[in-house]
Structures are given as structure tokens and as C-alpha cells.
Amino acid sequence: INQYHSYVYDFQTNGEWQTVTIPLAKMYPSFRGRKLNIPNFNHSQLEEIAFLIGNKKAESFELMIDKVELK
Template sequence: MTIFNFTSDSDISNWKILDDVVMGGRSDGDFKINAEGHGEFSGKVSLENNGGFSSLRYYFESLNTENYSKFVIKLKGDGKSYQFRVKDKRNNRHSYIYKFDTTEDWQKIEIPFSEMYASFRGYKLDIPNFNGDQMEEIAFLIGNKKAESFQLLIDTISLE
């Protein structure tokens, strides 16, 4: 199942940037379709005013995903570490998180649902890992506890 396949004419209106500015920080993320037709999440993470993260979130109607066991994402990074996040229900405060490192080449990242742990505001929660039955939101986040520029190109996000 394909969740999103980026092309030059993709509708990205349900993709939203959420930076640490919601709590007074100064990070600045951006999202667009680049000239090659890939999703481009880029910007600067700032530690000013207790900041330190930028995120890109995709909201969609609830998907029944109980017949799948992992995300498969084709992306090209910048050598930095990121988080991929999922919410089974958009209104939940916690997300399920998987951390991954990027290279400067195209990669296929496989993320088993069973390895995605629950977290809220940086704290791991004592509840079971993601069961994968349904989802309403996915996200990419960078927050490596340092000020840095970043760029993540995204080609496809699917389930297997």
C-alpha cells in the first residue's frame, strides 16, 4: 500500500511543518516539491529559547493497516539522524517513534511497526510498541540536540 508517492504534481496541502516555535523556539523548517519531483523537507534547527526540533507531518483519513507490518521509505538524507513517527489516532498526545540515520545517497529505510516505541515530548512511555492496526498521521522529525541545517528528500512512503 502506498501512503504517498511524491511527483512534480503532488498535492502536499495535508503536509504541515511543526517547529519548536510552538513552545518559543526559533527553528525554521520548510517543505516543498523540488524540481526533480521529490518532497524536500529542509531548514535550520536552532537551540535558542529552549528550541531544538523541526518536524513535517502528514495528516490523512484513518487507514486500516492491520495486514501490514512495516513502513518502507525511499529517501535521500544529509548524513544526519532523523525520527519517523506515526500516530494511530491523530488526537493522541503520544507518537510511535523510530530513529534512523541517513547517508547522502538514496536509501530504502524499512521500519517494522514492532520497533516503534511510544513517546511524548521526548520521554519514552511505558506502553506497548505500535501494533500497526490503524494510522492517521505520519511525521519526520529532526532534533539532535544541536543547531544545524538539514535537508531530507522523500520519494515514496509505503507499507508492506
């Protein structure tokens, strides 16, 4: 089990196809849902991207991704 913190960016969806831009500088460190008071990561390197449905509801959902692009 991963016992390390992650960097998080929250965004809402609208049920329609949409483009989501995630500004790396706006991500914040978090561990088990709690925001940590530590600096953000060095934005020059990214190893992994994960999506977490964090609304605390047991429900069906569908995540369709056309592409992930780093600029």
C-alpha cells in the same frame, strides 16, 4: 498544541540516497523525548507520519522523499 504521545522509530542517515524500512512493531511510545512504559499501538491502523530531526543541533538539512509505502 498536541499533548498526546507519539510512536517513534529512530534511524540514522548517511548523506546519500537510501531506503529506510520502518517496522511498525518496533516503534515505541514517547512523549516529549521520553520513552513511555505503555503498550505499542495496534499496527492495523495508521493515521499520520511525521519526521523529526532530533539531533539537537541547529543545522541545515534536506529531506527528499521518493515514496512512502505501507506493506
